[in-house]
Amino acid sequence: MARRTFEVYRGTAADGKLENYDVEVEPGMVVLDAIFRIQAGESPDLAVRWNCKAGKCGSCGCEINGRPKLSCMTRISDYPDGESITVTPMKAFPIIKDLVTDVSQNYRANKKIPQFRPRPKDAEDGWRMYQFEVDKAQEMRKCIECFLCQDVCHVLRSHGKHEEFAGPAYMVRTAAFSMNPIDTVDRIEFLKETGGIGYCNITKCCTEVCPEHITITDNAIIPLKERVVDRYYDPIKALVRLVRRGGKNG
Amino acid sequence: MESSAAVHERGLGKTLRRDRWWVPPLSVALGLSLCGAYATWAVLQGNYYFAEQFHYLSPFYSPCITASCPEDIRLFGIGWWPLSPAILMMGVILGFRGTCYYYRKAYYRAYFMDPPACAVGEPWGEGYKGETVFPMIIQNLHRYFLYASVVVWLFLTYDTVMAFFPHGQFGMGLGSLVLLVNLFLLSGYLFGCHSLRHIIGGNVDCYSCAFGGKARHGAWKRASWFNKRHMGFAWFSLVFVCLTDLYIRLVSMGTITDFRLF
Structure with a gap:
């Protein structure tokens, strides 16, 4: 032997x-x-x-x-x-x-995420949806919360930003809620402020270590970053929102 | 027995990894530097970018919008610009590639060493702000460079078509095929853009509730195919656009003769 x-x-x-x-x-x-x-x-x-x-x-x-x-x-x-x-x-x-x-800081980060709240039921026995529209959220549901992505994330590992950045695992969790077709909660402000998504600089180490092969960066973090851009950094969308609001008031 | 320092140490290159983790960031730094150096040189030249006989226009110079451009390809004819016409378009291309989510990973690792590789120590400490403050907050404007790049891509498509119809008649040379491959690679890179993927369908959660939801889901799925290969398209298109410029430059200078097929 x-x-x-x-x-x-x-x-x-x-x-x-x-x-x-x-x-x-x-x-x-x-x-x-x-x-x-x-x-x-x-x-x-x-x-x-x-x-x-x-x-x-x-x-x-x-x-x-x-x-x-x-x-x-x-x-x-x-x-x-x-x-x-x-x-x-x-x-x-x-x-x-x-x-x-001691991984308790992850549980604290989890508690900060605005929880899932579904729209009213559209059938007696629940909600109707197609498989193709839950695929995105289902990928995120594969997370086993092993925290390997949190461990390898340099924002947490090297810079110690545990309070400022929720970390990749909780970006995945936020994506699981937000990409669910029946969810009604707006998590954009959470992502930008409390979640600190801007701290992620897309180095993709979280994706490399995920044992469940969740494409964390491309399918969770970047789409969520783009949602933040929609709200806060897109002047054309801001203009459209302003015009619409003006139209409603007028 | 070893000291606990090996476990707790922080700082550039500190790691317990035993593989050659430094090879990928070094290769990326070399590749980006070489392509960047060639592209800068080619853009600053301001000549030999158009092989008139075959209507081959270097992708770095498309669209050619200043008064100094040859008449066949001149657009707008901006007279006040004294330098190489490519410099005006370079802002769009550099902005698009520079804020691209793939290239961000590449140069944050290779140039900024933030981090140099996964689970490897870096030189930066607690002052890290990521993309929350200037200048890196500019990365959020990626979609604007995308919009501008779509316009440039339309001109590149037109130029590629024109390379098959020099002076109004069908004709095909090696240069036409080089431009076609270049367009294919640039298109693959563009269609896999994360921002494009978001805008055309990724921002929808309930496809059955949204207007045109099924079509948008289909578009998102197709963009996702390209998105999975974004890194490959990013590299191949970057290298090939330089090679395309080099080919057209050599043909234009008369150093080589274009191999004509038809």
């Missing part, structure tokens, strides 16, 4: 280090399996957050060789034999212990 060296972050935010573990690996193993073996052997106190081990709960997000990934979906065989594998906590969030980070 082959052996691989794992360099795993151990400690808190204030005091920690990368510790080496020599782990026996078998074909098909993922990085989370190696973490379990470390827990079962040398370090039973190694802290890691996980749940489904199927890439659907979004709990086991961490950084493997410096790249945000789900440890349950990352095969050890993806990395060259003989090289160690580094496993570290998500850098954008405060470390609680070892691989576990």
Whole structure:
């Protein structure tokens, strides 16, 4: 059986280090399996957050060789034999212990989004809509809230703008609400002010790391930016609105 | 055992990534710089941009709107402009490409290193304002450069057609095909524009409620096909527009002879 060296972050935010573990690996193993073996052997106190081990709960997000990934979906065989594998906590969030980070700022960001409010029912049993018009919103509903996109977003990770910018995951959530054909809420002002969409400079890292392959930048953030442009930066549309308002008043 | 510094360190290039993350931003910087340098040089030349015999007009000079333009292609004939006619149109093209959502990613990474690559440290700190303040807030005017570019695109289409009908008769040379490929690539780039995709149908949520909703959804779907390939069209069209100018320049100078097919 082959052996691989794992360099795993151990400690808190204030005091920690990368510790080496020599782990026996078998074909098909993922990085989370190696973490379990470390827990079962040398370090039973190694802290890691996980749940489904199927890439659907979004709990086991961490950084493997410096790249945000789900440890349950990352095969050890993806990395060259003989090289160690580094496993570290998500850098954008405060470390609680070892691989576990405090992601509560994401929940606070989520609460700021104006919630979904549907139009009145248009049939006795609910609403009528076509599949083609819910496709856009359904892509956004694939989000498993693993926060890998939040972790890799340089606005949060390098610039620490957690209060100013809701982050890609919550742009996706806003898009899921706003692109729903029966939604009635205007979120443009939220996007510009509280959501801070202008902080995003389209570097597309969120799209690169999304385990659900949501095209976050092209299908969520940019369309939402364009909606903000419609309202705040388009002088022709502003003129049309002014004329219409004048017409109504006159 | 290693120090925790490797995990917490911030600053340019700080990362635990082991791949050659610096290759893409370096390649983009080189590519954009080379194309930018050639385009600037070509635009400032102000001559050898029109091969009259075959009616080949360099895309950098289309439409040609100053008094110094050859009579066959002159439009408006603006007399007060003393410099190369291409400079006037360059503002539109540079504005369109410069505020393009794809190129923003490319040059924010390659030139501004903000960030240089995903999960790689950058030199900037907490003063970051993104596109919320001047000058980057100007990026929000992308759709205006789009509107102007559509007009330029119409002229490019006309010029390409004219390259198949020099002096009113059908004729086709290698230059005609070069211009046709150039038009195809520029069209692909234009049709995949995020702003265009938004304006023609992306801004609609309830297609069955909106006027012309199905048609707008169809248009949005088609624009989405191009949008998925926006990066490819952006690069190919950028390189090819330079090559097209070079070909026409060499034909116009008499350095090479256009290969005539018909």
